[in-house]
Each structure stands twice: as structure tokens, then as C-alpha cells.
Amino acid sequence: VQLVESGGGLVQSGGSLRLSCAASGFSFSRSVMNWYRQAPGKARELVAFISSDGDTTNYADSVKGRFTISRDNAKKTVSLQMNNLKPEDTAVYLCRADFLYSPYSQYWGQGTQVTVSS
Numbered sequence: 001v002q003l004v005e006s007g008g009g010l011v012q013s014g015g016s017l018r019l020s021c022a023a024s025g026f027s028f029s030r031s032v033m034n035w036y037r038q039a040p041g042k043a044r045e046l047v048a049f050i051s052s053d054g055d056t057t058n059y060a061d062s063v064k065g066r067f068t069i070s071r072d073n074a075k076k077t078v079s080l081q082m083n084n085l086k087p088e089d090t091a092v093y094l095c096r097a098d099f100l101y102s103p104y105s106q107y108w109g110q111g112t113q114v115t116v117s118s
Contacts, residue, residue, distance in 0.1 A: 004109060010115045011085055011115070013116055014084055017114060018082070020077055026105065030052055031097040033069075035096075042091075062088075085116045094109050094112075
């Protein structure tokens with residue numbers, strides 16, 4: 001099982017980044033996908049969620065209207081488009097897969113660093 005994030009980097013406040021997470025080794029199309037982030041000294045925070053069919057999404061209040069999660073089940077990828085970035089968005093961003101069928105399984109990627117300068 002692998003989840004590999006990419007697309008992080010350094011960007012100025014107000015800029016944009018697009019993160020991607022490539023999945024392999026499990027049933028991606030039957031898994032819900034999530035983006036989390038963790039800033040230094042802070043708890044890991046759920047940023048966005050997307051259902052297995054892509055029809056349902058949900059966002060943390062702090063990113064609503066700025067971030068968009070999407071998925072491509074054929075390519076086994078989930079993306080996070082981040083616009084109007086703010087310094088408080090600086091964190092390591094991780095994707096997580098939840099396979100909801102028996103047996104329930106949860107997988108994490110290693111993360112990608114996003115740094116937003118003011």
C-alpha cells in the first residue's frame with residue numbers, strides 16, 4: 001500500500017498550490033479520501049474529505065471557499081487545489097485513505113510540506 005503526496009512548496013501569501021496524492025495497493029475507488037495537515041506544535045487537522053464516488057465533499061471552516069478536493073478513480077489520485085493561501089496554512093499536508101468495507105483499513109501518506117510566506 002502506498003500513498004505518495006506531491007506538489008508542496010514555498011508560496012507567497014495569496015498564491016496557489018495544487019497537491020496530489022497517488023494511491024496504489026488497495027481499492028482506491030472504494031475508499032474515502034482525506035487531506036489532513038499538521039503544523040509544528042499543533043494537532044493534526046482534517047482539511048478536506050471526499051467520498052468514494054466523489055459526490056460528497058466537506059471542508060474545515062478555515063479553508064472553505066479557498067480549497068477544493070477532487071479525485072480521479074481511474075488514475076487513483078486525489079488532489080487538493082489551494083487558492084488564496086495564508087501563512088496560517090503552513091503545515092505538512094498528508095492524505096489518508098479509509099477503506100470502509102470489512103476489514104476497515106486506514107492508510108497514510110508521508111506528507112508534503114507547504115510553506116506560505118507573508
